[in-house]
Amino acid sequence: MRKLTVKERVVEAALDLFQEKGYHGVSVEELVERAATSKGGFYHHFKSKGDLLYEIYDIFISYVLNETKNACAEHHSAIDQLDTLMRTFMNVFNIYQRHITVFYNESVYLLPEHEALINKKRTAYRKLLEQILTNGQQQHVFRQELSITITAMLIIGTVNWTYKWYKQHGALTMHDITRYFNDVILRGVMTEEGYREASTKQYLL
């Protein structure tokens, strides 16, 4: 295993400590001690403590957005796309759960200039999901009477909330959880025609 750089060690330390005590519960002093570096080292790599917070956000949100874009582009069926979006996001938990926790708990403390950058990517992600739902309506596999906005928020709420309770080494694997989520949500949004399509694939329990 390659030796970690100072910057990487700081991010690692921040993820652990911020999760445990929150952004404001951890001083730069404590942070650099855990990362086995110094104040000077820290401020050599980061403009400010807030800069570090932004960096943590960006690593995770950029990853999700790119992965999801690429994955969805490989499918035409909205059912496949929705499955892929959910699966992609849920998989991210196994890599980035700490990032996500910090992301959602501490977002008010982002500096305004950072907030704007992050919001752009968040919106892009939401639009992606809404487009999938619209595709599904046009393909007659998702019900016409659904509100795109509300349904999108239901899905985002369901998957995002997982960060609050999912334990990496708990009894429930991310794979199981995703199967159950997919099952309930697909049944909730699909038409009869959609049902027939989904039944030929492996999405329902």
Next chain:
Amino acid sequence: MRKLTVKERVVEAALDLFQEKGYHGVSVEELVERAATSKGGFYHHFKSKGDLLYEIYDIFISYVLNETKNACAEHHSAIDQLDTLMRTFMNVFNIYQRHITVFYNESVYLLPEHEALINKKRTAYRKLLEQILTNGQQQHVFRQELSITITAMLIIGTVNWTYKWYKQHGALTMHDITRYFNDVILRGVMTEEGYREASTKQYLL
């Protein structure tokens, strides 16, 4: 309108300011200024800043728990109970959205003794929901193959996440949102028999 007491003014100020800037973004100094009182006044009513945070939590979680308990006790059908639980929680947003926002954003900063108290009530609420799902399975209106735990988290995630995007005076009313959520979730979890029951009532779109 009755004149507010100092304590009430402090809580009001805290809700507005904590939402905007986060718990750590607001000093006691700023808080008492907004509440038109003083440090002395504040510490006469609260043991500490953390005590205020706890008070905000408790107002909201106690309310939800009691309302939900009472409301669910009035029904036998699990479908009615689930509808009532969702409706009750969603209604709370119109009164307590600020409490909820602070609740979820700042929970890491709760003092350990307060955290334990809050967690008890959170768990009680989750058990209530899980019991409803179990009832539904026994009444053969919810599908047997559902995981109680995962389904409960899907529902809690969906309703809780609403605090992130719901705007009191936006285009979507809480009533509409609840109807859509109920529709998708019920269709997701019900059996054929459940469908027949729900169709005779007003739950589906």
Next chain:
DNA sequence: CAATTTAAACCGACTAGTCGGTCTGTATGG
């Protein structure tokens, strides 16, 4: 290859300011 230069990486004592909390004093109503 060794000597020299240069720039980036890193250190930690220090500062200026902030924050939660205390304490003493005052006012008011019963």
Next chain:
DNA sequence: CCATACAGACCGACTAGTCGGTTTAAATTG
């Protein structure tokens, strides 16, 4: 006269960020 409700000056602890200096390592030169 006394308890409760408040006011605001004050304190000690702590924090983000700075700055002058040192180490490290790579590039350049003779």
